[in-house]
Amino acid sequence: MAYSAPRGTKDILPQEVALWQKLEETCRKVFSFYNYQEIRTPIFESTELFARSIGKTTDIVNKEMYEFKDRKGRSLTLRPEETAPVVRACLENNLIGTDKTTKVYYIGPMFRYERPQAGRQRQFHQAGVEVFGSADPMIDAEVIMMNVRLFEELGLKDLGVNINSVGCAKCRPDYLKKLKSFFKDNIKNMCEDCQNRFITNPLRILDCKQSKCQIYLDDAPHSVESLCQECGGSFDQVLDLLGDSGLKYNVNKRLVRGLDYYTKTTFEITSNQLGAQNAVSGGGRYDKLVEELGGKAIPAVGFAIGLERIIELINNQQLTINNDGAVKLYIAALGNEARKVGFDLINQARAGGISADMDYLGKSLKAQMKTADRVGAKYVYIIGEAELAKKSAVLKEMKTGEQIELEFSALLEKLKSETA
Template identity: 50%
Template sequence: MKFQAPKGTHDILPGEVERWQWLEERTRGVMALYGYREVRSPIFESTDLFVRSVGESTDIVRKELYTFQDRKGRSLTLRPEGTAPLVRAFLENAPLREDSQARLYYMGPMFRYERPQAGRYRQFWQIGAELLGSARPEADAEMIDLFRAVLHDVGLEEVTVLLNSLGDATCRPAYREAIRAYFKQHEGKLCGDCKERLATNPLRILDCKVPSCAPVIAGAPSVLDSLCPECAEHFEAVKRALTGLGIRYEIAPRLVRGLDYYTRTVFEIHAAGLGAQSAVGGGGRYDQLVKDFGGPDTPAIGFSIGMERLLLSIGADAAPAAPQADVVVIALKPEAGIEAQALARTLRGQQEAPERRSPLRVLTDVAGRSANSQMKWASKMGAKWAVFVPKGEDGYAVRDMAAGKDEQRQPSIEELRSWLLKRREPVESAR
């Protein structure tokens, strides 16, 4: 074959796409319940937007961006995450700032140049929500509650919420130096990657999974012990709020996220069945980002969920093939093809006024197959009825496919249509 989908991308086909549509509908429903409104931002942005927000030393910026130049030489990048674009949109569009607490969400593809594996793709989909304008712990709690609500709505209950605080501009630099000094002392016992991190991003060492690093990490000072009083109080208040909402969590002092803009609260939610990539999503507070972008002082918090991972964790059982048609019009003779097509068109009722419309999904063969084959096909399409043309002397023959019996003939098209509509079952949404 000449062409194939680019590495790390994939097509979502009928049979699978129904699960996506279902997830999207459920998510929109939950977002609406919490009063969040959707923002659809561009899929590419100025490269600087990501470099300056996500951070120059992060892996995402250093080696995972899809960056290109347009015809005027501007450097653009396919978005690797959704928060920075949304903050940009927030600052660019005054209507988003009307409410002192803006509740926004997005849903769409993100792009990162990485080696694909289970639950990881170069184009992947995220659902994200952002709450801008509140520094209060209630905002943190609402975010995590909303995250859980989305998972709950699609049936994912068995999850672990990991919670940590990274401090703020007051206490983090000191902690960063403390940890650098500590690991410097034990540099000899660290793995090669961690030796590099010592220079680039010492906090990341805390997250290392190499067994030989474990003892050194275990002895490292904890972020939580070095929080300034304000950050410590905020963290305590967030924990109290979560408890108040009945949300269980685990404190994860070594949870460090891969984007530089986070301050104070960070969290991840993990689920089973995802292979090595067990996080269905994560997020955190970013109190400085809006200001860094030149906007007003606007504390904010957000999260993102990986849609592939979410679908993976709630089970890959393919949805039963949804019926594709209610009615199949069968041409008994090859010459009846056009008559079949015309009847199908009328039965669909698409020409009717919208308020009178109750369309039947109607298919008819265009491959010129035998009546026998058309019947087999009608079964496969899940049709409830087969209607035969040409019309007989006493009307249209109708067969109930499930019962396997022929119904009374319908003298005219109008009677045939109302007969079918009367017996039509409501279309069930794919699950």
């Protein structure tokens, strides 16, 4: 093979595209039910935007970014996620303010330089939403409920909704202090990563899966226990609202997300059918980010869905979507003259709103019939030498095998009169 797709990237072939379109369509439909509007931002942004927002000590920024210099030496990065670009775009175009809520959604490719494995690629796709302007716990609840609604709409089963609160600028420092003093004595017995985390990002220690670290984690203080009054109150409200709506969730006190901008509510929806990479969506509140990126102090919530993982689930669960891409009319023509007539007829059909195709390889009639069958054509119109003279030919309905003689001029009317 001369060339292959770059590592960690995949072609989405015509056969699978129908499923992708269906998925994207469902996202759009559900998001707009909740009054969200689509926004499209560039695939790359200045590197600094991501470093500032996601956090300089995070894995994403440290080792996963597709960073490059353009011809003027500017450092740019293929977006590893889209929250920061959306914030940037909304600020730049004045879409958000303290006096209104702005609801947007996006669908598109993201890029992270990681080792590919099941459910993880270097180019992958996310659909996500962001709400700006409200600190009301109702918005947290709305966003989570909408996410769940979307998955229900897609027919996904056995998903778990995990929720936590990581506090705010007021209470988080206290919590980090508690964490540090809790680990202080034992940190030297813990893994190397955790020793680094102890300095750079103690929160992340909670997420460690190493068995030698696990023993110290059990009694570690949880962020929910150190929340200030405001954060604690809003967390309770979010849970109440979800409970009232009948949504089943699990408070996961260990849920730590890998992006630094989260405050208060964080959540993650997981599937037990995916292996190691089991998160299908994740998000939370980020009340400081807009300000951090140069705007006013505007609170925000959002989440992102991993579309490849959803596709994987749909395939696993053998949920089907119907494909009606087949053409209605296929013309089998024999000889140059007949092919010309056929070409004219399919173009008339198309102009008249009837999907049509014909053979362009000069194959035998048998082969043309075969092709018509395989592309799922509903009718085949067979034009040969004899038909040219009488300006009339046989129209065959593939499913029934029924054949009727029809004049060229009557073909379109006959097909149009068919119910779609």
